[in-house]
Amino acid sequence: MPLANRDYVKLGADxxxxxxxxxxxxxGEVAEWTLxxxxxxxxxxxxxxxxxxxxxxxxxxxxxxxxxxxxxxxxYRRVHLVLSTHSIGGLSENDFIxxxxxxxxxx
Numbered sequence: 782m783p784l785a786n787r788d789y790v791k792l793g794a795d796x797x798x799x800x801x802x803x804x805x806x807x808x809g810e811v812a813e814w815t816l817x818x819x820x821x822x823x824x825x826x827x828x829x830x831x832x833x834x835x836x837x838x839x840x841x842x843x844x845x846x847x848x849x850x851x852x853x854x855x856x857y858r859r860v861h862l863v864l865s866t867h868s869i870g871g872l873s874e875n876d877f878i879x880x881x882x883x884x885x886x887x888x
Contacts, residue, residue, distance in 0.1 A: 784810045784881035789847050790874050798871025807877040814880050820865035821876055826858060833860050839886050849875050
């Protein structure tokens with residue numbers, strides 16, 4: 782099943798960040814995202830400032846729905862997103878699901 786169609790995983794108090802094997806498997810499905818230290822990130826060029834703001838609004842709606850909130854930076858017409866599961870101090874499957882759903886916004 783494509784990542785964007787998966788359900789978010791309920792993370793309990795004992796949840797731990799994904800290991801390198803899990804990260805590598807999921808990262809292959811969102812190849813445009815860059816792996817960092819406990820995070821994934823991507824920059825989008827939306828063509829205009831209003832386009833960037835509209836995209837961020839749509840990302841915010843997805844994030845609220847998931848109760849999973851990225852760091853968002855707007856630079857004129859570019860939007861830089863950073864995803865990490867703060868509560869576990871690293872990456873979870875939810876970061877990759879949200880990244881796939883964000884990518885789907887742009888078709």
